[in-house]
Amino acid sequence: MSGTDAVARLKQLLDYVAATERDKLAIPTDVAGEKGFRIAGSELMMLPGVQLNGGGEGDPLWVRVERLTKVKPPRLADAELGLWADVADDPDRKPALKSEVPIAVLRAAGLIEGSPVAGEPASMPLNAYPGLERLRRHLDAFVREVWTPWADEERARRRSIKLYNDLFALRLALDGSSDTPAELVCGIGMAEWKRPLGRLSYPLLTVQLEVSIEEASHAIELRPRSESPPGVESDTLDKLDIAGVDEWRRFTIPYLEGLESGLSPFAADGFDPVLRKAVQLLDPSGVYLPDLREGQQPDPDSLHVGPSWLISRVRAGRHR
Template sequence: MPNARDNLLNALDYLLHLDALGTAPILTLDEHRLPVFHEHEFQGLPGVETHLTDGTTEVWLQVRRLRAEPPPPPEATLRLWFDLSNDPAKRPTLFERIELGHHQLSTYLTLPDQSGTPPAEPVPERLELRLEDFPQVSERFSRYLEQAWQPWATEEAPKRKAIRLYDRLFSLLQDAEIGGGAEGAIEVAWGVGLALWDHQDSSKQIHYPIISRTVEIQVNEHSMALRVMPTERDPEIHADGFKEIGKNTDLLYTRARSEFADADKTFSPLDRESFEGILRFAAGHLDQQGCYSPDESPDVKDRTLPKPQHHLIVTDTWVIFAHKRSSSFITADVKRLKQEVKWTPKTRQ
């Protein structure tokens, strides 16, 4: 006979069912159709720092605002022989031939390093010059690439990646602020433990962090650096996708609750001790062939994601992602209450 505890759980399940009508569990980050930032995108970039503290405030990520530097200018006459892009990924190459107008040609031919003395005959209105007739151009171009352009490109390329990440994060900050409570408003979360699974029996793919915690992005008004910091909300376990492919997730929730309650430190995606036990348990419990990727890969510095397989892979990498807030303001509270009730020992009725 159902007791009061079971009746309460049934009532909470019904509330969640009503909220979920017409919506399917999210199995992949792409389904949110909102920005996603993976750990490997930040790795080794200038201006990026993790695991900072500001007094008593935790700062999980800081991205400084950097300024792009233009490429070093070549000599004026050499500049005529190629297009110089502002993109360090676009290595310049020489034209096979160029066509100069009267003004350009007059200047070009009177320079000492070209002919030594001004031409005796009148300069034509237009003239085509071929690279093969000017071997000194190729020599000067090679020196320019080696001594000026390549050092600039080597330093500038990672800086440009950091600038693009900064711009994307800043745009996400604006979107989160503008949404403020309206329908379709978004919030930002920091997840750890990417579950990757190409599930054959259901023909479904899972690509989602198992643990996440809501974060906020702030901008330093003086330096304009962006900071990603955790909110006061508790970490969440994402297991609805596993239910969709027929997996029982009750033990995962129980294990997570136990570890979070017993932990000496609060959860942080940058502190392995605060999450590794949960992730390793999830990998083995949800799939007999599942694996926790750090146990399989010897290269701990490789933070790129492995390709999904027909068995579950759980990584130790982190991800920052945006998602829409629930249309119901009480859904998160109901979920937390349900877990509290489930984890509370049964008493005699």
């Protein structure tokens, strides 16, 4: 090999090493640090209009999100309070009394007496209004008995509406309408561990999802892609220099290929053996959380793996 060839070969090798390191930097180890859509299964369970693990035999419908609409805040039956209260279309903004109201409005409503006087102010300040204490009592009762029940229900409803909108936008990205190719995956088996090279907080298994819109109801539906095998997130473990990853991978891949009904976050008998094996091979002090005895606390410095799941947007090709 000539000197020129040796230099060229060395340059190729250095470029390969640099590319490999860049790829490692792109591998996430903590879901909290990833940008984009993400929601935990435990959150989905609490939302109105969201059904989990539906569909009939042969139709694994994992998530269905109805197309809900906002419900406006309740109207004030008290005419006097209606003039003074500020009730926003926002369940996180508690109604409050306005700082002032035009005197002409109060006079027209019969709430103050007398004819207009030259030079009188255009508005009456709240603290000068004769019925201030009555307003406060009525507003407190309205908030307690009427507005708060609406706000509690509407807050969850609007989270469902936001979820629908996020998934609708994500569907466009998955269809190639975005500059950043993306995939939607269901991550199963959250692993938590503080390591010298960084924090692990990532699902050990992933399943690619497809997003569709039901024609009649316009509900958004998420199903596993039948043509895509489950992902084994061993790259994430390798990045943190965790021993035993290769052995766990050799066990996991054929195991998942042998599952007759496929991997599902709703079928613990399918993923339990893989997650327990991860704990066994990756950390002798680790624990699979469902195996803890009542009242037992895991070692905070050891590997914790649980059956929890989430739905997340990832860079295309990332999860395999």
